[in-house]
Amino acid sequence: MNIILLGTGVAIPQLEKAQSGILVKTPEELLLFDCGAGILGRIVQSGYDYCKIHKVFFTHHHLDHNSDFLALLKAQQLTALDSDAQVETMNVYGPAGTQHHVAQLLELYDYLTVNVDVTELDDGDSIRVGNGVASVRATKHSVSSIAYRMQTPTSTLVYSGDTEPAESVRDLCHGDVDVLIHECSFPDAYASVSNHTTPAKLRDLIYDQHIDRIVLTHLYPHASGHEDAMVDVVKERFPGRVDVAYDLMKIFL
Numbered sequence: 573m574n575i576i577l578l579g580t581g582v583a584i585p586q587l588e589k590a591q592s593g594i595l596v597k598t599p600e601e602l603l604l605f606d607c608g609a610g611i612l613g614r615i616v617q618s619g620y621d622y623c624k625i626h627k628v629f630f631t632h633h634h635l636d637h638n639s640d641f642l643a644l645l646k647a648q649q650l651t652a653l654d655s656d657a658q659v660e661t662m663n664v665y666g667p668a669g670t671q672h673h674v675a676q677l678l679e680l681y682d683y684l685t686v687n688v689d690v691t692e693l694d695d696g697d698s699i700r701v702g703n704g705v706a707s708v709r710a711t712k713h714s715v716s717s718i719a720y721r722m723q724t725p726t727s728t729l730v731y732s733g734d735t736e737p738a739e740s741v742r743d744l745c746h747g748d749v750d751v752l753i754h755e756c757s758f759p760d761a762y763a764s765v766s767n768h769t770t771p772a773k774l775r776d777l778i779y780d781q782h783i784d785r786i787v788l789t790h791l792y793p794h795a796s797g798h799e800d801a802m803v804d805v806v807k808e809r810f811p812g813r814v815d816v817a818y819d820l821m822k823i824f825l
C-alpha cells in the first residue's frame with residue numbers, strides 16, 4: 573500500500589499543517605482515514621483524485637478529524653454533475669455515534685445528494701476492505717474513538733487516531749507491523765496533558781513490538797522545534813525507524 577500523510581496538524585491552525593487525514597492507496601482502491609480541515613486541498617496536492625475516494629474511516633468526530641467530509645461530498649457531487657457522471661455511494665466507517673452524527677450533518681445540508689452508507693465499528697470488530705482487513709480497537713480519548721489496523725496481503729498499517737497511550741493500540745500492533753502512525757500531540761514537557769500522547773509514553777507502550785517504523789503525527793504547535801528531540805525520546809527504547817510526519821509525506825510499502 574501507498575500511504576500519504578495528508579494532514580499532520582490539529583485544531584489550532586499552523587502554516588504548514590492541515591488537520592488530520594491519511595490517504596491509503598491499496599491495489600484496489602483509495603481509502604481515507606479522517607478528514608479534517610484542509611484535507612480536501614491536500615488530496616488535490618497529492619495528485620490523487622478526490623472523486624475516487626468512496627471509503628472514509630473516521631477515528632472519532634472531533635472537528636479536526638472530520639470537518640472537510642461534507643466538503644469532499646460536495647466536491648464529488650459538483651464534479652460528477654459537471655461531467656454527467658453518477659456519484660458512487662460514499663461508505664463511511666467510524667465509532668459508535670457515527671450514524672447519528674452523519675445523519676444530522678446531511679439533514680442540515682440537504683442539497684448534498686451523494687448517497688452515504690454508514691457502518692459503525694465497535695472495539696474488536698474486523699471488516700473486509702478489498703483484499704485486506706480493517707480491525708479496530710477503542711482508544712482513550714475524550715469522545716468515542718477508535719484506532720485502525722489495516723492489513724493487506726503484503727503490508728500492515730496501524731493508525732491510532734487520537735488517544736492517550738492505550739494497551740488496545742499496542743494490541744493492534746500484534747505480529748509484524750510495517751508502519752505505526754501514532755499521535756504524538758505534545759513533547760514530554762506537556763506530559764500531564766490528558767487525551768493525548770507524548771514521546772516517552774509512546775516509547776514505553778510499544779518499544780518491544782515488531783514494528784518497522786513509527787511515524788509521529790497530530791502535532792500541536794507546542795511540538796514545533798522539538799521534532800528531533802521527540803524522535804530521540806522514542807528511539808531510546810524502540811529500535812526501529814522513527815519519523816515526525818509532515819504534510820504530504822509519502823510512505824510506500
Ligand SMILES: [Zn+2]
Binds near residue numbers: 734
Ligand atoms: Zn480528538
